[in-house]
Amino acid sequence: QRPLRRLLSCPGTVAADLRREEQSSGSAETGSEDRTPKKRFSEVQNERREQAQRTVLIHCPDKINEKKFLKFLSQHGPINSHFFYESFGLYAAVEFCQKESVTSLQNITRTPSLGPEAAIPFKSRYLNLKLRNSLNQTSELSSIQCSNQSSPSSKKLYQLLCCAESVDDQLNTLLREFQLTEENTRLRYLTCSLIEDVAAAYFPDCAVRPFGSSVNSFGKLGCDLDMFLDLDEIGKFTAQKTSGNFLMEFQVKNVPSERVATQKILSVIGECLDQFGPGCVGVQRILNARCPLVRFSHQASGFQCDLTTNNRIALKSSELLYMYGALDSRVRALVFSVRCWARAHSLTSSIPGAWITNFSLTMMVIFFLQRRSPPILPTLDYLKTLADAEDKCIIEGHNCTFVGDLNRIKPSRNTETLELLLKEFFEYFGNFAFNKNSINIRQGREQNKPESSPLHIQNPFETSLNVSKNVSQSQLQKFVDLARESAWILHQEGKDRPSPSSNQPWGLAALLLPSVANNMSLSKKKKKPASERIKNLLDSIKSSGAENSTATNGR
Numbered sequence: 001q002r003p004l005r006r007l008l009s010c011p012g013t014v015a016a017d018l019r020r021e022e023q024s025s026g027s028a029e030t031g032s033e034d035r036t037p038k039k040r041f042s043e044v045q046n047e048r049r050e051q052a053q054r055t056v057l058i059h060c061p062d063k064i065n066e067k068k069f070l071k072f073l074s075q076h077g078p079i080n081s082h083f084f085y086e087s088f089g090l091y092a093a094v095e096f097c098q099k100e101s102v103t104s105l106q107n108i109t110r111t112p113s114l115g116p117e118a119a120i121p122f123k124s125r126y127l128n129l130k131l132r133n134s135l136n137q138t139s140e141l142s143s144i145q146c147s148n149q150s151s152p153s154s155k156k157l158y159q160l161l162c163c164a165e166s167v168d169d170q171l172n173t174l175l176r177e178f179q180l181t182e183e184n185t186r187l188r189y190l191t192c193s194l195i196e197d198v199a200a201a202y203f204p205d206c207a208v209r210p211f212g213s214s215v216n217s218f219g220k221l222g223c224d225l226d227m228f229l230d231l232d233e234i235g236k237f238t239a240q241k242t243s244g245n246f247l248m249e250f251q252v253k254n255v256p257s258e259r260v261a262t263q264k265i266l267s268v269i270g271e272c273l274d275q276f277g278p279g280c281v282g283v284q285r286i287l288n289a290r291c292p293l294v295r296f297s298h299q300a301s302g303f304q305c306d307l308t309t310n311n312r313i314a315l316k317s318s319e320l321l322y323m324y325g326a327l328d329s330r331v332r333a334l335v336f337s338v339r340c341w342a343r344a345h346s347l348t349s350s351i352p353g354a355w356i357t358n359f360s361l362t363m364m365v366i367f368f369l370q371r372r373s374p375p376i377l378p379t380l381d382y383l384k385t386l387a388d389a390e391d392k393c394i395i396e397g398h399n400c401t402f403v404g405d406l407n408r409i410k411p412s413r414n415t416e417t418l419e420l421l422l423k424e425f426f427e428y429f430g431n432f433a434f435n436k437n438s439i440n441i442r443q444g445r446e447q448n449k450p451e452s453s454p455l456h457i458q459n460p461f462e463t464s465l466n467v468s469k470n471v472s473q474s475q476l477q478k479f480v481d482l483a484r485e486s487a488w489i490l491h492q493e494g495k496d497r498p499s500p501s502s503n504q505p506w507g508l509a510a511l512l513l514p515s516v517a518n519n520m521s522l523s524k525k526k527k528k529p530a531s532e533r534i535k536n537l538l539d540s541i542k543s544s545g546a547e548n549s550t551a552t553n554g555r
Ligand code: GTP
Pocket: 211, 212, 213, 214, 216, 218, 219, 220, 223, 224, 226, 314, 315, 317, 318, 357, 358, 359, 459, 466, 467, 468
């Protein structure tokens, strides 16, 4: 891969965000939180969306003169930023300072004539650049630096982890290597914006918004792109225009239920993307699922996309996770490591099934951090008490209110290290009474399970639902066994850590190795005890165990 290129020529807000992000990932040690004011989730969403609307995506010839390319484009207006990346060809994402520049560029862009084939004309912002005379240009080529869009290989990750100075350093390294880059984030918003242009052919004023791990700060390079078609804005405009005794309504087509309306809308948008959405391939309309969706690949960005509609609660869940991720720098580091650990041991999968999801794992980490003493994260009920009138949010009868201004939440006084937290996380869930208790981040304490699913994690907004209803008893048992085994490894290691020069995986690197390998390396030293025995051994070693189980809840 070519080295990362960051060109941020205007000191805009996004550049400031990037600098802040770099600073905060650098100050990840406990107790020294970044005190710069943090932006609200909605502000970030609006800025990114507006930035994406000023951006075009250009498929470029493999060899191109960057300077001339930029000069050519700046005839349409000043360029704010650009980056190149590779995805079966060379692409450039170019952000103009003004939206008008995009229209100006589109006005000189032609629809290709393809010989015997015919093109469906569609003036999108996904363009193709051709060289009139490629021979003349090759002599002036400078090498183009591309931004990397994929996560590091396992080999590189192990090397980085083994060279780290401490377990805390390992967790922060893993975060740094896997988190979405500035460019990848931009590409996600740009892809939504391009899909929005297609959907707007049917629904002018609609918005296509990303949600899930693309925006909640827990996304890993390579994760899917969840997006939803937001038609609420269309309703809002009409509501404001009523006056006097008259009430004007649009004539609309009525269907039996909200679900049928969703299916009909997604059916036509899916058809549209399939028939003339530039770069959209493998479109599947999965309309009979619990949450109907259209799944497709966006070839140019390389993202696997899931499009749903009117999914405002999921967007609110993303905002909540974003808040938790921004409150303390240890949260994201711990979540990334737990997610990678789960993936390495096949506890999670990209195929839907009886396994734990990343979303459930994140809820478990948040819950665990609410249970520390003093707590590292506040409860959702506490965040609700800090809300003001502007934060009030009721969606489909569910109260989704919580404070949106991050700066109103006091930082935690807890100074525990990531190493300790990781070990305690595994011990906590290795001993959790899953058979009778439910995980509840709203109250920050266990509740009696209201139903018999093996794993019960209360949905924070639709409180009668269980976000981990799909998880089977055997998958839960696998999670518990691996958690105990990992707690044991970290405990043993604390006593005799291999020296960095020994080339032995240690700390987080040892935890990410497949279980079989761990068993072998352990059996060389000492025979690995079975899950129950590990639990008993840990119980007897741990003198502070009782304190943790009575840890106080939300502030
Ligand atoms: P990745 O595995 O990185 O894609 O994480 P993700 O958080 O994006 O998960 P996923 O793509 O499965 O789901 C997208 C979003 O939908 C999540 O972030 C949640 O907001 C929401 N979501 C997913 N699963 C559930 C669930 O079981 N219940 C509820 N209420 N929301 C869910």
